[in-house]
Amino acid sequence: MLFLHFRIGDDCFALAAESILEIVPLVPLKKVRQAPDAVAGSFEYRGRYVPVIDLCALDVHRSARRRMSTRIIVVRHPHDEAGLIGLIAENVTEMLRLDPAQFAPFAPGPHGLVQRVELKDLLPAALPALVASR
Template structure:
């Protein structure tokens, strides 16, 4: 077989992506690692008055005010447990293809593992969950089902306007919590 023929007939390797795996209670979820900007330990946050319960607050990060949501509270209505493995994960939030990426903090429990797999391994789970559009397809493995969380779908328009106002928040107005 000639070399060009061998190249055309060779099996292409499956595309692999890296995912950050975390838990909410006993359930496993994953974020595509390309959306993760940084993983931090939990930090003190300044609460946002009259915000939804799952909006944990804001903090100053490298000259910018970053809003933080508690994914456990958003998804199941109870705050994330304070564990040594609970992390503040900064993601690049982009609500639309043409929108500029902004940092958004997510409080995630047991965010200490990664998984490399083909994104096509995640399959629709048969429900149209309009109350949680960020919960994407699932992947089955030896530990059960793993659900993909889509960062772009985390916030609706009202919450996006609250967390990312047209006028940026002045850092001088953010005071540290005691």
């Protein structure tokens, strides 16, 4: 199975490629007033505005580092199939081909151990209503 390898802080994660619509560069974002710190903003994607969550801000309480390898992963909203959401992650540069059974809960990756993560588990339960997009 194919997975996208990325980092949140010092930890490595793998997200199933089938969950991903597109990976785009870290573009300028429009700030959303009074949104939680993890909501980095919104950007126009194929004619619609998509909210963007900074996974580093969410998990390690700092913004993702602005580097060439920091990207926005565009996915279908895990709690609203019609909605889209962007996820900012670091070191979004490699794909892994692994058997899902290898994750117990970690698998060997290119830079150490990698933990598999499901899309629905990346966002806390309170955020879906704040980042609903249509």
